[in-house]
Amino acid sequence: MDINITKENGNLNVVLVGRLDTVTSAELTNKLNECGYNDVDITLDFTSLEYISSAGLRLILQLQKTTKAQGKTLTIKNVNNVVKEIFRVTGFGKSLNII
């Protein structure tokens, strides 16, 4: 998966291309840890994301919890049908800021 993280005005923009599965979730986690994701708004750009498996959901859950705790927001952009459905059936959709 291609991960492109840019920081901009206190906003962490994460563009993902590919899939967020078990392996790539671990990659993303590492990358986020590297550049740090504290006290920032995080935007996950899912324009080119095929799907997200439960491993990815775990990561999102984590990010959600962190940002909430820090008074920041997690935004997820441009989800496709599959991801939308995943968020719906898992109930994540209710809580997430999806645009």
Next chain:
Amino acid sequence: MLATSVAVAYTVNLAHMKKETKETMTTMTKSMKAQLLEEYDILMRVYSKKIYNVYKENYDELVKTYENGFEKSEDKKAYYKALVASIFPPEGMMGLSYETSQISNEYTDLRNTLDFIATSEDYKGAYVYFYDAQNDYIVYLVDSKSEVSYDYNYPGSISKPGADTKEYILNSYNREGGYFEDFEDCVAAMPVYDDPDGNYKIYIELRYSYDEILNRQADFIKILVIASIATTGIIAIIFYLIINGVLVENIRKLNKSTQTYIDNLKDGKLEKISSGIKTRDEIGELSKQFDTLQTKIENYIDDLNKRKSDEEKIKAELDIASKIQLETLPNNTLDNELFKIENFIKPAKEVGGDLYNYYMIDDTHLFFTIADVSGKGVPAALFMMRCSELIKSITKHDYDISKMAYEVNNALCYNNSECLFITAFMGILDTQTNVLTYVRCGHEQPYLLRDGTCSFISPESNVFLGAYEDEQFIKESLQMQKGDKLLLYTDGLNEGINDNNEEFGYDRIKEVFENCESDVISALYDNLMKFCGSTPQFDDISMLLLTIKDDEIEEHHLENPDFNDIQKLTSDILEKSKTKEYNEDKIGELGVILDDILNNYVSYAFENIQTGYLDVKVKYGNEKICLDIIDNGMLFNPLDLSEPDVDIPMEEREQGGLGVFLVKQFSDSVSYNIDSGKNHLTIIKTMI
């Protein structure tokens, strides 16, 4: 021939010589007789008498000495000389009496004469003697032989006459004299003088030895043979020259011209060669006939060439006709996800009577047919074209195969005075349900291959098309399954014969069909060709193969997999899925399923297992995918996991449990079994 002519000449000449000799001798004796009586009068009268007296007086002694014979000729001479000494006194003595000297003179004279005769005519001898009939003795008077030899008959000497001589003398059949043949000699003898006292008769005898004749003959023959050989030789030489010159020359001429003609032919040149023989004999005849033959050959070759070019023209036309024919048949292989239909056709001659056709009536219905016109060659080909177009045009309008058959049949019965007909199999496949409806009209039963075994379908048949108007055709239907193959063919396949007149037959078709790994049609044709050997194809061969596509199945075997292995497997499966006509979102969902279910194995299954493996079987159906996941890890049913409460806000959620939940959400069904001590999870998902 020489021998015969020589023999003939010999015999003729011998006869001639004998006759001549006889005539001469007879004449001679006659003239001698006259002469003897005229000129040798004393001798006849006086001398003979004297000899007779001496004979008579010395008879016993004479006989004895005659029988004993003489040791030496000198003794003989001396004896007889003494005997007739009184008659022949020593010569030169004077004072001889007239009588004695006259006798002596006449004796000498006669002897000379006889000598002369004998010598000149090559006689053996001329004799004058008298015959004592009483005692059967000849007593010589004068003898021709003057040489001193044992045969010289001294005057007064006696001898016994030969049988013939005796017979002649005794019979004296002709006082004029006669001729007889005495064993070795020709003898002419004549009685000359009778003793007045009647004691004896005097004869003159001429003897001619056969040997003499034969010698003369021999000489003659020698000359004759030499002359004959010479003549034959000369004739042969002349003959040879003639033959060689004329006949042989002509034969050589004829031979040369025929040879030239043949050599030209071999080189491909057809040129008239005249031998130039003008003679009227058999060679000339032959030469004329050879010329005629050349003309005939020329005409024949012209004829042949014309016929060949006609044949080539016809063949060229037939080749074009064949192309036109085959162009009416679909050449493409229809191949898609649902089915594949392949074709094969090989006419026996340039044009044939087999046909097939197939096309999509609409998006979900495939029409196909295979048919075989009765007969072969141009008539069958023409009827085939008619049938082909009829079938194409009629079937467009309907899905009811029996109705189609009805219409095609009626159309074919119309204007069919030659009563051609066509056997056919026509079918419509619903590609969604895989239900095949069909009519079999006198055609070969198709073979269905299912799960590795093949069997005939359509036990009942309708009548063939083109025979009876308004015929009703009964259709049948068959539920086809994924993986089925249906083989349709014409009898050129099962009735193909080999050098032993055996048919290829249904069993061989079955065998190839069941055991063929890939290209069934090629395998069948190759097997047929091998079977038929050198026997030429005598009937058109056609085949159609309909395959209902089976779901693609992939099997993946992973040993001791890690997350990366799972990621790769998931990728592969998703890539494959993208080649199918699956919904994009569903593919994404499949990705979630795969990721969430397979990674669990990595995480938990093989903790205590040395060689843990994971078998993932993916069946790519037209609409669904079926996953069969088998592992040898710890026995665990993921369905036992409790589902998360999705109503709790996510922040408050516990981690975990979502994976299996998502799998269940996105699958049609998830089922778990234990198969031979292994975990077996089956997931089915609709992908469209």
